[in-house]
Amino acid sequence: MDTIVIGGGQSGLAAAHCLSAAGLRPVILEAGERPTGSWAGYYDSLTLFSPARHSALGGQEFPGDPDHYPGRDEVVDHLQRYADRLDVEIRTRTRVSAVEGDGAGGFLVHTADGGTLRTMGVVAASGSFGNPYLPEFPGQETFAGQVLHVAGYRNPKHYTGRRVVIVGGGNSAVQVGHELAEVATVTLATRHPVAFMPQFIGGKDVHHWHTTTGFDDLPPHWLARITARAGGGTLVLDTGDYAAALADGRMDRRPVFTAFDGDRIVWSDGEREHVDTVIFATGYRPDLGYLRPLGALSEDGTPLHDGGISTTHLGLGYVGVEFQRSFASNTLRGVHRDAQHVTAPIAAYAGGALAGYGL
Incomplete structure (x- = not known):
């Protein structure tokens, strides 16, 4: 061959x-x-x-x-x-x-x-x-709840009434979090505040501008500097629904927790909270x-x-x-x-x- x-x-x-x-x-x-x-x-x-x-x-x-x-x-x-x-x-x-x-x-x-x-x-x-990349936290191997990567998530029907924490601030994390927030209590745990990019600019989808301005062709090392300007987080495309869900409390955002503890997680401020499911949307x-x-x-x-x-x-x-x-x-x-x-x-x-x- x-x-x-x-x-x-x-x-x-x-x-x-x-x-x-x-x-x-x-x-x-x-x-x-x-x-x-x-x-x-x-x-x-x-x-x-x-x-x-x-x-x-x-x-x-x-x-x-x-x-x-x-x-x-x-x-x-x-x-x-x-x-x-x-x-x-x-x-x-x-x-x-x-x-x-x-x-x-x-x-x-x-x-x-x-x-x-x-x-x-x-x-x-x-x-x-x-x-799929699944980071490890102290106590994770003995966590009494469910831990999965977003690659294993399919739909919200098994999460009704549960306390869910989604680790990650990219498009998939926010999309899944928004969906689950209809049936569960959801927190996005991210290292940086979620950075939203408007889906529409000047009446056209942002991908129109990606292709016509040459943004699509920017080399990786330039993109790294642009991301740093945006605060280091991943840019999430949004028509306004996702930002509104965070603003009105349908889901919230907190800094990433530091450890698992039995059926709880330990937040960065030391608070321990019972959690049913942790979904890693970590790429x-x-x-x-x-x-x-x-x-x-x-x-x-x-x-x-x-x-x-x-x-x-x-x-x-x-x-x-x-x-x-x-x-x-x-x-x-x-x-x-x-x-x-x-x-x-x-x-x-x-x-x-x-x-x-x-x-």
Whole structure:
């Protein structure tokens, strides 16, 4: 095989499209049952934070009203249609367990079913949903209540009348908190005050300005400085409903607690409070453990790369890493640009460009 794409979600599909357009014959290896990535695993009420007109994937427009905000299942269907259009081989239920060098400039891709595939190029596009970040607090292992990551949350029906604390101040934390506040007593526990960004500016969705002003293309190190200006917190898109819910007390916000204690948590001011459920909306880390045998990751498991192009191995690239090249990286509207950037060097290497030079 000239190239293998690991992961069949939005990133893997975009990568396969670009590799195919470059003349290669990529094979997608997807661990799940469908080439739709992690979307089917998100909570039931999830809606995109960008309208349909700004959520297309690689030339396939999102169906329906271009100004509506697609739900989880609409995204799954969108990705399935995209996969059906691709003229590439997609192997579902095929989980990659390890990638090693083959000693001749290529790679050996080992799968969980005991198979081994040889290839000259690899695109790691497995995203991060399979590796949720769950911080540890003192007393957490003996907490009498429920602890889960937001990746395991589905809907509010099991939380009626409960005391719920959500750790995190990003879009998912606030969206889930707002939903649960209809049936439970909810507190957002955050390290910084929640920073809201208006969903509409000048009568247009903020994603219109992201794409027309060039904000989507700002490099990660610039974005870090912009975030610092905003107080260090994550910017949460809001039509006004979320800020109003905090203002009128339907949910509240407190600094992150310091420990668990039996069936209680210990707030930063020393107060101990009974809590039924703690939901960590603390993000994800790249799900790339299969690259450890290759030596392509840092000690904390993040890929060693420059804009998605491996700095450790020729022929290895990444698509779907958060802030890989810009603010739009790892989004439906931006992942295709990252895939195009990574494709050129991988296509040259896997296509035998070095052979003509005797290398």
